[in-house]
Amino acid sequence: MEFEVIPAVDMRGGKCVQLVQGVPGSEMVSLDDPVAVALDWVAQGAKTLHLIDLDGALDGKRVNAPIIEKIVSAGKKRGVIIQIGGGIRSFEDAAHLLKLGADRVILSTAALREPELVKRLADEFGSVHINVALDSKNGKVAIEGWKKISEFTAVAMGRKFEKLGAGTLLFTNIDTEGLMKGVDPEPTAELVKAVNIPVIASGGITTLRDILTIRATGACGVVVGSALYTGKFTYPEALNILKERQK
Template identity: 75%
Template sequence: MSFEVIPAVDMRNGKCVQLVQGVPGSEMVSLDDPVAVAKDWVSQGAKTLHLIDLDGAIDGKRKNAPIIEKIVKECKPLGMKIQVGGGIRSFENAAELLNIGVDRVILSTAAINNPQLVKELADEFGSEHINVALDSKNGKVAIDGWKKESEFTAVEMGIKFEELGAGSILFTNIDSEGLLQGVNTAPTEELAKSVSIPVIASGGVTKLDDLIALKNTGAKAVVVGSALYIGKFTLPEAINIISEDL
């Protein structure tokens, strides 16, 4: 895959929000209609949508499932690929999403707690549909909506989940996430060099140069949230600068 800029549609209590470092109550953006937001990204040139149910990630309850289903129903016919995460804690949760047309499910806490789930899903649906999110805080993978730190590094987990059948890794540097202070490329580059499956970067993108820097790490895509929502740059500008940097 060529390098891709993927807009985030993070949902909490039925709204499209952007949190600072995933902390509830820290919303810097709150929009009433996530479906309209998703369709707007499509109109601006997105090829993939990144949908996260924050209620699911933080509280374990996938409150925004009906909204996600509506986005899938309205955006898939427009040619979109859709990846979904947040609160996917079981085989059944993942299967339900894949069966309604989601292209890639993102497993986080469930994968760390039960690595065999990744193998089971990859065997059933194909590796390309299974993504594992490795969210790094202070050098360790965080779980339970970033509330707990595990004892594992992202590189250790990335290698393990590739062996178990994950088709891609979503790597978020929590230390940079939502702060709009730029990216720290070293952890992303270390992970990208340690695995052969695609790494999707996330966290800290503030300016267009950050996109180039992440592309140069060997990552295959970047998820962008706050910078797009508050107008640091537009999605077409992001797509153009990546296309020009060949």
């Protein structure tokens, strides 16, 4: 699988935002039109979009559903892969998004609480459409919009969900996420080595070098949010650095 830089489109209250450490009220970026933002990333060369419904994740409210539907519809017309997470708490939630046209649903809290949900969805829709998010803080997986810390490690959960049928894993290092201070590649590399399914990384990307650092872990891609939105580098620059280092 070719390594990808995947732009994040995080939504809260109908706007495209970037939070610091996932804390409500810490918005460093707030843009009024998430659909336009998403399509702009596509125009710049993005082949995959990472959509997160923060209201769903933090409050269980799907106020961003109409926006998500518009992005999925527009993205599918352009052949873009779309993965969606945030507040997917049930089989019905996930099934709705997949039937809507999402390529991958991202399960987090629901997967930790009801692991068999992953198997049920994989059996019904195929493993390729099921992603499990492992958001790690101080070595343990966080749930409920990062408000609670479980007793499980990302490696243990990654192995478990691979057996249950997850097609990919999304690993977010909360310890570096949103701080704009660079990445810590060790936890990502550890998870990549522990499983046989693709791992997408997230958290802390600040420079173009950070992208190369994450690629070196063996991850299949990296989700980038704040660095792109605050102008640390452009999306075309991210694509170019990958091409240059492949020569």
